[in-house]
Amino acid sequence: MKKSFVKLLAFGALSLLSITLLSGCGKKEAKAGSAGEVYVYNWGEYIDESVIKQFEEETGIKVVYDLFETNEEMYPVIQAGAVKYDVVCPSDYMIQKMRENNLLAEINLDNVPNLKEVDPKYMEMSKSFDPENKYSVPYSWGTVGILYNTKMVDPKDVPTKWSDLWNEKFKDNILMQDSVRDSFMVALKSLGYSLNTTNEAEIKEAKELLIKQKPLVQAYVIDQVRDKMIGGEAAIGVIYSGEMLYIQNEVKNLNLDYSLEYVIPEEGTNLWLDSWVIPANAPNKENAEKWINFLCRPDIAKKNFEYITYPTPNKGAFDLLDPELKNNKTLFPDSDVLKNSEVYKYLGDEVDSLYNEAWKEIKSN
Amino acid sequence: MNKKLLSGPYLMWMIGFIIIPLALIVLYGVTDRSGSFTLANIISITTEEHAKALWLSLLLSFVSTALCLILAYPLAMILRSRGIGQGSFIVFIFILPMWMNFLLRTLAWQTLLERNGVINGVLSTLRLPSLNLINTPGAIILGMVYNFLPFMVLPIYNVLMKIDDNVVNAARDLGANSFQVLIRILLPLSIPGVVSGITMVFVPALTTFVISNLLGGSKILLIGNVIEQEFTKGSNWNLGSGLSLVLMVFILISMALIAKYDKNGEGTAF
The missing domain is CATH 3.40.190.10 (Periplasmic binding protein-like II)
Structure with a gap:
């Protein structure tokens, strides 16, 4: 995508x-x-x-x-x-x-x-x-989920929720998506809101959460998440499920001493x-x-x-x-895993601008 | 008549690919989504995020232009002293990387600077502590200097090569030492090259968004990134065009300042 x-x-x-x-x-x-x-x-x-x-x-x-x-x-x-x-x-x-x-x-x-x-x-x-x-x-x-490195992430810190992307232990080790809707999705879902919210207060709350996360983030990237995670540059990243087949093959081919696992967070995600x-x-x-x-x-x-x-x-x-x-559950997950997930809706130009302005504020912070 | 005909293609080129696109940017810049006149897009440069992005862009491009100048001038001097044959070979070596795509060169820097990249790999085999290089303003400046340095070297080299050796010899005959030759003869005579070098580095550095995305991890928002976001992600061409107009004004101001400095420089100071 x-x-x-x-x-x-x-x-x-x-x-x-x-x-x-x-x-x-x-x-x-x-x-x-x-x-x-x-x-x-x-x-x-x-x-x-x-x-x-x-x-x-x-x-x-x-x-x-x-x-x-x-x-x-x-x-x-x-x-x-x-x-x-x-x-x-x-x-x-x-x-x-x-x-x-x-x-x-x-x-x-x-x-x-x-x-x-x-x-x-x-x-x-x-x-x-x-x-x-x-x-x-x-x-x-497809879905959007969390990819983590089994060697760099302590077994007791294995991510299961979006809010795990705010764990201080991952400082400078998190890769976020450089996309307005996808980044806001992470914050909105972790707050328990709809990823299609048009409520200004909820968007503001998500914005503040993302600003709080920024010092922990190593980089905002799009499909470089894939190569950076394979290269062991970061411990944890937000990624599209469609990249997983490539990643799984690559981990096998390169004989890496770690594997990369994909999790669909409990709070639900973007379908x-x-x-x-x-x-x-x-x-x-x-x-x-x-x-x-x-x-x-x-x-x-x-x-x-x-x-x-x-x-x-x-x-x-x-x-x-x-x-x-x-049987690849990463690509074709069971439907009960997706029960809290939503499809993006068009929110109108006005609300889109709200998101865009908030995103610029996060980036310039 | 014939001369007019010859200028036809250039005229068409200028109208079709320079005048009309510029007019469209102005048109988008002073209208809102519904098409009615507004100055909001241009005034929005004063909002906190935009002003901050512009300030940061100015700062980073100023620093990288200065670095380019500091690196390029002595190099051009060395090349001059080497004479035509050897000098132009070194210039050739210098512009050789430019045959490679700009994007690839920047991506290569990413692999060099990364945490598990080449530089940190070398450091760790030497048992030295690893450095945090990527995703910092320093990495962006490095990317700018690396990519734009040839644009500074070439004009200065060209100007220096054109200075007649007899001028230098005359100065020496009249008792000038090497330092005085540099300050009072070579430097003033090379100002036009320096000025065009500065503009050729400063302008692309001010507007870049690729370098800050790739080497800054998109964590550092430059004005180029803001404009790119408005066009490719925000669907707000009006705001993007408005900000481009502001940027154009800044570029014009910087060019005017440089031109003025150049005129004064040649006339009096040296």
Whole structure:
């Protein structure tokens, strides 16, 4: 979900290369483009590149593929409509914002028969931002939790709650997310409030808690949490569950003398979903529906899951996985662990500004 | 007529990629989300967080510019004394890292400075206590100096190389010692290079947000970080543009001050 600028650059260079290669191949096959085009706007490193090629070969639709780094960066592009994208993959709260501002078209679900492969659980989850399941089809999901180093953390200090991130013993050893909503989520949840609160007093309380935490924090980073934790730079960090498969493999490959464990805190956490939506001004709506349908096909969803390692909401793909992966509770936690968790909602520009101002205050303190 | 035609592409470039974008920033900067006129975005520089971020940015970029100057001037002097062949080889070595991407170089510093990084690794094999280097203002200054030093060396080197040896020899004939040659001949003549070096280091250092993110662990909020946050995370382009305008004013002021100092310097002081 959150991909670093560096990776994006690398991916941008790669995709540019592959586009050149693809367009080179296109001439030979003369098939891609024969059924029109589809303009896709997705997160960086958020698809197995071979899937794009396979889609082109199977449908004859030419894919024009662009990347964004944050939801907030994507929104004005869609709103301005200078480039008319057919299918976009934003996160939960952003889908709500786009829907409320009439930027989305209803998806004709008759054209997406593979929707039956998506676990109904996630359609239910989607209702918090898309109440009638009319505008979005889940692509990937996950949780946010605490990652800790088994060697640097004393067994009696093993974190189970968000409030453990305020333990003085971890001074200079905590990595927080450099993201307004995710950092506030930690503080709000540890106070027992909703992560979607619009109550000014609660936001203020969370802000003060985060200011209190700042001296203990080593750095605010996004996906560097992963590499820093693997390198043993910090004892404890806030991380997305989608990074865990990579981390677990890396710990094994590097033969480290510690392991890194993931905990979903008791107070509950942020459950997030990234889903495909079709902008209201999409010129190739039917091709967009074909694209969504294609990505919902179990073998394709499995391929993408194996590449991006963020948990898939696709039941069909899940059934195809190795038993070991299926039982990976970090990626696919039991639902009772998630009972206190919530999906982010769009809070409106006014409240967003409240959060942003508070975040700047924390950072400048 | 022909000359006018030739200037066409540049004119288009200037209008399309300089004038219009600047006008858009001004437009965003003086309007609010609904599009009505407001000065709130610009005035918001006086809020505690913004003023603090600006002050910190000014301080850090001032320190790194000064450090760059202290490092670059003697180097340029050495290069001058080495003559064209050897000198330009050293300059080549100096700008060699610039062929690498700026981001990669900064990430490399991260690996060097980290707690389990290269420097602390060497220290621990020598049984010396480890240092807390990363995520400090010092690390940010180091990153700025490292990345921007060539921009200081090159203009000073160029100016020094152009000074005729006969000027120096004449001064010596008239009884000036090495120190007097430096202070009364070389320094005044090299002021234009120093000035352009200072602007080329100070301006990017003042606006950077990548260095403070990577080497400061995002714990130190610079004005560049504030503006970046408004654009990429806060969805508030108006505030971001307003603050950019303020920053532009600061850059203009610093350039004007330097230009003034330069004029006086050449005219009287030396």
